[in-house]
Amino acid sequence: MRFYHNPRCSKSRQALALLEERGCEVNVVRYLETGVVEEDLPLLAQLDGIVRKKDAGKAVMASLQNEEDIINLLRTNPKVLERPVLISGQQAVIGRPPEDVLSLLDEA
Numbered sequence: 632m633r634f635y636h637n638p639r640c641s642k643s644r645q646a647l648a649l650l651e652e653r654g655c656e657v658n659v660v661r662y663l664e665t666g667v668v669e670e671d672l673p674l675l676a677q678l679d680g681i682v683r684k685k686d687a688g689k690a691v692m693a694s695l696q697n698e699e700d701i702i703n704l705l706r707t708n709p710k711v712l713e714r715p716v717l718i719s720g721q722q723a724v725i726g727r728p729p730e731d732v733l734s735l736l737d738e739a
Contacts, residue, residue, distance in 0.1 A: 632657045635716040643715040646726035662709045674723050676701040687711040
């Protein structure tokens with residue numbers, strides 16, 4: 632499982648703590664430092680709310696017409712990725728609220 636994490640975000644820290652409490656081994660991706668893993672982009676682009684509106688701004692949000700636009704935005708500006716996100720196989724979930732990441736554990 633791969634976990635997109637921003638240590639400055641309280642929701643991200645809470646979600647990671649929940650996973651650790653359950654003994655889950657996750658590959659933590661500090662996407663602000665490393666960017667988004669290329670192979671995850673198509674899956675992430677399918678998630679409703681994956682782009683942080685307040686970080687992207689109205690003009691950018693209005694320009695997003697399809698998944699390819701979202702992929703290009705996340706590739707070039709990872710700061711706009713909503714966090715936290717847990718990916719397991721071909722499924723992904725945004726951890727808002729943090730407990731939502733637990734929904735993938737039964738399927739992992």
